[in-house]
Amino acid sequence: MIEPRPLVAMIHAVPAGARIAQEAFAREFPQATVWNVLDDRLLDDARDAGGLTDALRRRMLRLIEHTMDGGAQGLLLTCSSYGEVVDTARALWPAPVLKSDEAMFKAALAGPYERIAVVASTPPAVPAALAQLEALIPAVRPGRSVEIVTALSEAAAAERDPTAIAGHLAEALRASGGADADVVLLAQYSLSPARDHLAAQIGVPVLDGAGAAARELRDLLTATPAPARTGGTP
Structure with a gap:
């Protein structure tokens, strides 16, 4: 009801x-x-x-x-x-x-993005996000290829300033090759305040899940x- x-x-x-x-x-x-x-x-x-x-x-x-x-x-x-x-x-x-982040992952996979980067600031969040994305591909993106890149910045977890968090995340993305992805997904809600700052730093759309x-x-x-x-x- x-x-x-x-x-x-x-x-x-x-x-x-x-x-x-x-x-x-x-x-x-x-x-x-x-x-x-x-x-x-x-x-x-x-x-x-x-x-x-x-x-x-x-x-x-x-x-x-x-x-x-x-x-x-x-x-x-x-x-x-x-x-x-x-x-x-x-x-x-x-x-x-x-x-x-299930709803966000569905939106990313349903969108026009061919290369998706996932970034986190705590190690367990990386495999968890990757597993969710891969599990959704057959249902949401059948017959369409997608490349997924992951990045981790534990330094970002120690920051409180959104600009500083974005700086650490951008550095991790560049190191992993994720900075030139079609879209970046934030694997944790705690990173959401840095979304717009990160997008400005790397010039790539950044999505969050809340x-x-x-x-x-x-x-x-x-x-x-x-x-x-x-x-x-x-």
């Missing part, structure tokens, strides 16, 4: 990602009631473990179960590193559960979906 103010839960790993997602929902899906759940050890523990462990996967599933038991009608994981857990959650609960995710949940949970838009958050 469509609710006038559907309850949407968001599980965050970093406060900055939470703020960016909230801003996107306020802009794109203001009729939603947003419930924020933060576990600020998720990324550090995954980094220390060298990736996701079974214990970390179970931990994320417990957080998801907490929101579902609380009445969430839709859920967004804003932490890209835990995206693989969404596949399990979708099999366990009927409410829509979105990976952080707005795309908000629009997809809006279309799933409201009676009158708005026309789909491609690209990142305005």
